[in-house]
Amino acid sequence: MKVYALVPAAGSGRRMGSETKKQFLLLGGRPLFLHCLAVFAHHPQVTGIVLVVSPGDEETAARLVAEYGLDKKVEKIIPGGSERQDSVRLGLAALPEDTDFVLIHDAARPFLTPDLIDRTLSAAVRTGAAVAAAPVKDTIKVAAPNRLVERTLERSTLWSVATPQTFSYRLILEAHRRAQEDGFTGTDDAVLVERLGRPVELVPASDTNIKVTTPTDLLLAECLLGSAAGAAKEAGMPGEEAEKERGFMMRVGSGFDVHAFKPGRRLVLGGVEIPYQRGLEGHSDADVLLHAVADALLGAAGERDIGHHFPDQDPAWAGISSLIILEKTGEIVRRRGFSITNIDSLVIAQEPKIAPYVERMRANIAQALKIPSERVAVKATSTERLGFTGRGEGIAAQAVCLLQEVSTR
Numbered sequence: 250m251k252v253y254a255l256v257p258a259a260g261s262g263r264r265m266g267s268e269t270k271k272q273f274l275l276l277g278g279r280p281l282f283l284h285c286l287a288v289f290a291h292h293p294q295v296t297g298i299v300l301v302v303s304p305g306d307e308e309t310a311a312r313l314v315a316e317y318g319l320d321k322k323v324e325k326i327i328p329g330g331s332e333r334q335d336s337v338r339l340g341l342a343a344l345p346e347d348t349d350f351v352l353i354h355d356a357a358r359p360f361l362t363p364d365l366i367d368r369t370l371s372a373a374v375r376t377g378a379a380v381a382a383a384p385v386k387d388t389i390k391v392a393a394p395n396r397l398v399e400r401t402l403e404r405s406t407l408w409s410v411a412t413p414q415t416f417s418y419r420l421i422l423e424a425h426r427r428a429q430e431d432g433f434t435g436t437d438d439a440v441l442v443e444r445l446g447r448p449v450e451l452v453p454a455s456d457t458n459i460k461v462t463t464p465t466d467l468l469l470a471e472c473l474l475g476s477a478a479g480a481a482k483e484a485g486m487p488g489e490e491a492e493k494e495r496g497f498m499m500r501v502g503s504g505f506d507v508h509a510f511k512p513g514r515r516l517v518l519g520g521v522e523i524p525y526q527r528g529l530e531g532h533s534d535a536d537v538l539l540h541a542v543a544d545a546l547l548g549a550a551g552e553r554d555i556g557h558h559f560p561d562q563d564p565a566w567a568g569i570s571s572l573i574i575l576e577k578t579g580e581i582v583r584r585r586g587f588s589i590t591n592i593d594s595l596v597i598a599q600e601p602k603i604a605p606y607v608e609r610m611r612a613n614i615a616q617a618l619k620i621p622s623e624r625v626a627v628k629a630t631s632t633e634r635l636g637f638t639g640r641g642e643g644i645a646a647q648a649v650c651l652l653q654e655v656s657t658r
Contacts (some may be wrong), residue, residue, distance in 0.1 A: 259329030502549025519610025
């Protein structure tokens with residue numbers, strides 16, 4: 250059975266009052282839209298994900314998806330339409346023709362759970378259409394245009410509908426086609442199926458399945474994240490696991506490397522070839538800076554060192570650019586479930602001066618690791634002619650990094 254998740258994330262977020270679109274606002278240290286994507290990406294029944302974003306946001310979304318290690322499950326990122334219904338219709342058209350069921354879930358609902366995916370999918374298999382919903386707690390009144398009450402609705406029959414909304418792919422595709430032909434715009438996808446006279450099953454969902462629309466909603470979402478961590482601790486979950494439950498698991502790594510000068514070699518630092526009378530001795534291009542950064546990342550991810558992953562006895566790495574080593578290190582880090590928060594690095598050398606090349610080094614490191622260059626720092630210092638670096642015998646480098654575990658809530 251092929252099951253796809255379709256995530257509309259093309260809203261403007263005007264009610265947030267922020268220049269940043271709400272799907273890119275941070276919740277628990279990561280962009281809002283990535284919370285539900287992580288749950289879909291780690292669910293065994295979800296075959297793939299199609300993400301629909303505002304036109305022009307495709308590159309930003311793709312970079313963040315890759316940075317958080319979700320790019321293997323997110324098969325397509327496409328531009329949406331002017332209205333949510335248009336975006337969903339475009340997303341449906343982008344799914345494989347042999348899709349059996351599709352889960353449509355708003356990117357602004359970060360508290361999706363695997364259990365809710367399971368239950369809406371099971372209901373959709375039974376009836377063809379199912380939506381997450383919660384019984385209405387408040388009394389609902391119908392008012393005239395002058396705000397005078399016309400009648401009070403029976404609360405026991407009222408449900409507040411949310412997402413995911415899960416459908417037989419052929420059914421929801423036909424529902425959207427008919428709605429487009431008729432010029433009908435609904436407030437959710439289920440109403441399009443209802444217009445066809447087909448049943449829609451309600452699946453009870455938690456009150457925490459909120460939609461972040463206003464600044465107050467975002468504040469509430471942060472409180473809910475904190476509450477989840479507190480509940481985990483009260484349940485006796487170890488501190489590390491409780492932090493993972495909240496989505497704040499952080500790991501620090503440090504790296505250090507040194508290479509001696511050797512005549513007749515190119516000098517490469519940070520992926521930049523620097524004019525100098527000597528280069529550094531090593532099996533690869535001996536880029537001491539990138540080696541230190543790679544070791545810091547591997548350490549933070551709980552992996553063995555660079556020598557284990559890229560041994561100097563292996564001819565495959567002879568003379569290779571260390572940017573390739575760093576790129577593969579980034580892949581290891583993402584496979585381990587981490588994203589890179591920042592990197593701070595230091596080159597220790599009496600000469601040559603590297604200040605003119607720092608920005609290119611930062612850009613090279615960022616590109617290899619698929620992160621913004623603003624998250625990379627490259628600094629340089631001398632040792633005032635003390636020690637082997639001060640005597641011009643070689644160059645040393647050290648690096649520190651911070652990783653954050655990708656939430657799978």
